[in-house]
Amino acid sequence: MYSIANLQNIVDNPYPYLQNLKNEKGKKIIGTVCTYAPEEIIHAAGALPVRLFSSEAAIHRADLHLQAYCCSLVRGILEEALADRLDFLDGMVFPHTCDSIQRLSDVWRINLTKTFHADVVLPVKLTTASARQYMIDVLDRFRSDLAGYLGKEITVEDLSSSVKLYNENRSLMEKLYRLRSKHPEVMGGRDYHTIVRAAMIVEREVFRESLEAIVDGLEKKVGSAGPSQAKRLVICGGVCTSPDIYDAIEEAGGVVVGDDLCTGRRYFDVLVDETHPPLEAMADRLIKRAVCPAKHTGITSRADNIIRTVRDSRADGVVFLLLKFCDPHAFDYPYMRDMLEREKIPSLLLEIEDQSQAGGQLQTRLETFVQIL
Amino acid sequence: MNQSDPGTMKTLGVYLFGQAKKLSLKFKKAPTMKDLMMVYYSEAKSAKITGRKVAWITSGGPVEPLIAMDVIPIYPENHGAMIGASKMGAGLCEKAETMGYSNDLCSYARSDIACATVNGGPIGGLPRPDMLVCCNNICGTVLKWYETQARYFNVPLFILDTPFCHTGYFDEAARYVRSQIDEYIEFIEGVCGKKYDFERLRQVGLLSFEGQKLWQAVLDTAAARPAPMSAFDAFYHLALIVTLRGTKTAVRYYQNLLAQMKDRVARGIGVVPDEKYRLLWDNIPIWPRVRWLSQKFASHNACLVADTYTSAWCGSMKYIDENRFIDSMAEAYTRIYLNIGVDEMAKTVIEMIDKYDVDGLVLHSNRSCKPYSFGQLDIERIVGEQRGIPCLMLEADMVDDRSFSESQIATRIDAFMEIIKERAKSRN
Numbered sequence: 151m152y153s154i155a156n157l158q159n160i161v162d163n164p165y166p167y168l169q170n171l172k173n174e175k176g177k178k179i180i181g182t183v184c185t186y187a188p189e190e191i192i193h194a195a196g197a198l199p200v201r202l203f204s205s206e207a208a209i210h211r212a213d214l215h216l217q218a219y220c221c222s223l224v225r226g227i228l229e230e231a232l233a234d235r236l237d238f239l240d241g242m243v244f245p246h247t248c249d250s251i252q253r254l255s256d257v258w259r260i261n262l263t264k265t266f267h268a269d270v271v272l273p274v275k276l277t278t279a280s281a282r283q284y285m286i287d288v289l290d291r292f293r294s295d296l297a298g299y300l301g302k303e304i305t306v307e308d309l310s311s312s313v314k315l316y317n318e319n320r321s322l323m324e325k326l327y328r329l330r331s332k333h334p335e336v337m338g339g340r341d342y343h344t345i346v347r348a349a350m351i352v353e354r355e356v357f358r359e360s361l362e363a364i365v366d367g368l369e370k371k372v373g374s375a376g377p378s379q380a381k382r383l384v385i386c387g388g389v390c391t392s393p394d395i396y397d398a399i400e401e402a403g404g405v406v407v408g409d410d411l412c413t414g415r416r417y418f419d420v421l422v423d424e425t426h427p428p429l430e431a432m433a434d435r436l437i438k439r440a441v442c443p444a445k446h447t448g449i450t451s452r453a454d455n456i457i458r459t460v461r462d463s464r465a466d467g468v469v470f471l472l473l474k475f476c477d478p479h480a481f482d483y484p485y486m487r488d489m490l491e492r493e494k495i496p497s498l499l500l501e502i503e504d505q506s507q508a509g510g511q512l513q514t515r516l517e518t519f520v521q522i523l
Numbered sequence: 524m525n526q527s528d529p530g531t532m533k534t535l536g537v538y539l540f541g542q543a544k545k546l547s548l549k550f551k552k553a554p555t556m557k558d559l560m561m562v563y564y565s566e567a568k569s570a571k572i573t574g575r576k577v578a579w580i581t582s583g584g585p586v587e588p589l590i591a592m593d594v595i596p597i598y599p600e601n602h603g604a605m606i607g608a609s610k611m612g613a614g615l616c617e618k619a620e621t622m623g624y625s626n627d628l629c630s631y632a633r634s635d636i637a638c639a640t641v642n643g644g645p646i647g648g649l650p651r652p653d654m655l656v657c658c659n660n661i662c663g664t665v666l667k668w669y670e671t672q673a674r675y676f677n678v679p680l681f682i683l684d685t686p687f688c689h690t691g692y693f694d695e696a697a698r699y700v701r702s703q704i705d706e707y708i709e710f711i712e713g714v715c716g717k718k719y720d721f722e723r724l725r726q727v728g729l730l731s732f733e734g735q736k737l738w739q740a741v742l743d744t745a746a747a748r749p750a751p752m753s754a755f756d757a758f759y760h761l762a763l764i765v766t767l768r769g770t771k772t773a774v775r776y777y778q779n780l781l782a783q784m785k786d787r788v789a790r791g792i793g794v795v796p797d798e799k800y801r802l803l804w805d806n807i808p809i810w811p812r813v814r815w816l817s818q819k820f821a822s823h824n825a826c827l828v829a830d831t832y833t834s835a836w837c838g839s840m841k842y843i844d845e846n847r848f849i850d851s852m853a854e855a856y857t858r859i860y861l862n863i864g865v866d867e868m869a870k871t872v873i874e875m876i877d878k879y880d881v882d883g884l885v886l887h888s889n890r891s892c893k894p895y896s897f898g899q900l901d902i903e904r905i906v907g908e909q910r911g912i913p914c915l916m917l918e919a920d921m922v923d924d925r926s927f928s929e930s931q932i933a934t935r936i937d938a939f940m941e942i943i944k945e946r947a948k949s950r951n
Contacts, residue, residue: 214900216900217888217896217899217900219627249894249897253894254897257901259866260866271689274663275684278703281699449673475627477628481667481670485671
């Protein structure tokens with residue numbers, strides 16, 4: 151069982167942790183690049199799904215394959231692989247999301263040593279019966295490809311028990327999310343961020359025990375400190391890998407009480423219905439969960455969702471974190487800002503690079519924003 | 524009709540102009556692209572009077588089911604190209620930026636989104652759509668762009684979702700796309716309020732296939748030495764295979780064009796005087812600089828004889844069965860050039876290098892188009908390894924002229940042409 155400090159350590163240095171699991175337990179490690187990765191299937195195969203993030207090193211190897219107008223997340227992941235820092239991986243799963251991830255998969259397949267490589271080409275439109283059927287078929291093809299590669303059958307029972315574990319983790323994450331939303335004083339944003347990232351890396355059984363203990367501890371803390379007086383904010387964007395953002399918001403007199411992020415609620419939103427056949431139920435969850443802007447569930451789904459999130463969490467404003475060169479999010483920003491405005495919800499746009507630390511300018515903008523709330 | 528309404532009077536004027544123009548073309552043996560585009564846009568802009576429906580559709584989207592129902596297809600991407608070619612791109616892109624759209628986004632999308640709000644651009648804006656048809660076989664950007672326009676115009680949006688074919692076209696994808704063709708037809712029936720005409724679609728399918736064959740034949744003539752046309756000409760003549768695929772107008776136009784090109788080949792007339800070097804172009808044109816680039820290369824006696832862009836509108840003909848058009852179009856529209864893996868794209872590039880017998884490859888690294896541009900560095904490497912010809916990558920943008928550095932690009936083209944010339948000398 152891990153404490154938050156242990157989890158922090160793993161999130162900061164995931165490779166030794168993963169290499170160790172491989173050496174000691176013979177664990178197969180499968181990299182993923184998106185919250186739409188069907189992790190339950192990977193888990194059911196006895197492997198560990200691990201979300202990859204960008205590089206902390208300077209990017210130069212990836213420059214030979216991807217131009218500078220590709221986002222730092224995609225370039226960073228490629229850099230890590232080309233620098234041989236991901237050699238512990240037994241395979242990669244590329245769910246179809248944006249144009250850049252799509253080409254990352256091609257570049258990876260062409261240039262990197264051959265391990266398991268799967269493109270899970272999920273539907274983009276999630277509103278029709280034919281798209282749902284296609285989603286189920288794609289998940290089933292992935293199940294059979296992965297089983298073939300690992301030489302291990304993946305049965306309905308295997309899937310059901312993985313779904314159950316994942317649901318337990320999602321429920322715990324949801325509990326943590328709601329607890330923090332109601333009583334933000336019990337845990338800083340940095341720790342919440344650590345836990346979300348750890349949820350995508352750490353062995354899921356161990357993670358469940360650890361999270362259970364952490365949430366129990368937090369529930370006991372409720373009431374020990376006075377209620378937070380900070381301005382309540384919702385953050386919205388793609389991947390956030392910089393815990394500094396949470397610190398900066400707190401220093402500016404704000405606190406994050408809700409989010410619409412890949413490294414946040416979009417990862418654990420909605421449970422899989424355990425009374426239905428697992429692949430169908432997984433497809434239904436992927437359709438129902440908070441949507442990524444690279445997929446379609448309606449022309450105002452994301453703005454509707456963020457307004458609901460603001461209302462539910464009684465937030466005072468929204469901070470958009472826009473990763474530079476992330477097209478799907480950049481396209482959604484103007485209309486979401488406008489719809490928030492119509493609801494009299496103030497918002498602030500911060501453009502970030504994946505590796506960037508929160509700087510002085512960002513701090514000033516946050517402070518100014520929090521003051522007007 | 525309210526005679527005093529200036530908007531209606533203007534539309535009536537556009538309508539009468541279009542009708543007069545159309546009539547005059549009946550007496551013309553070979554109407555020009557400009558003639559045909561004038562008629563096309565005046566018919567589209569007077570659709571309110573004629574009661575025809577207007578659909579905005581992505582450049583790679585299946586237009587045949589619309590044509591068969593007498594719907595006028597409008598291509599915002601073609602409009603984006605016109606905006607770029609008329610050098611109005613930078614202004615409209617700036618306008619989009621003030622609306623909150625990042626300047627890293629696709630400049631077709633930015634200029635079109637901005638244009639819709641001000642009815643600006645070279646033709647005073649596009650006619651208002653009755654429906655939007657978005658096929659994501661070219662990129663994920665079109666999804667976001669069409670969602671934006673669906674909110675702005677408040678009209679129904681149909682998304683044709685064509686799963687990306689990294690390594691192949693799988694059965695489940697085939698079933699999914701095929702069932703969406705039926706959904707598409709139901710969607711059109713709903714907007715038009717009438718039963719679908721399948722017999723007409725069969726005829727349109729035949730014409731579409733015929734048009735694509737002719738377009739490929741036109742492009743093929745550039746394999747001759749000297750080439751009777753260049754990629755820069757193809758960028759111009761492309762408009763009809765994009766906008767009016769499936770009509771007799773397009774078939775006749777390309778029949779005429781093919782005859783002209785064959786005649787030039789027979790008489791040994793090249794488009795670049797004294798053609799010495801032959802090049803292949805990759806990616807969407809740099810629209811505001813097409814003429815400049817054409818002259819620049821010609822000054823080195825180099826002709827861009829072919830390109831991966833204009834051939835995309837006939838590249839998936841191998842999947843079409845003209846007698847089973849509606850069934851085979853699902854596969855043809857899914858397996859187009861941009862919806863396939865980088866390795867398969869490289870294979871296509873190499874086939875074109877051989878077919879057109881080129882001395883070098885020019886790649887436009889287009890800030891606006893990520894799916895077209897990411898992977899180019901690998902294509903460049905693969906071409907180098909397999910064919911050993913020099914490659915030149917130019918960083919620019921298809922519409923937004925602010926990304927074009929003329930002196931730097933001129934220097935790089937000069938240096939590239941020196942390498943090509945040296946290679947040619949050492950071979951002789």
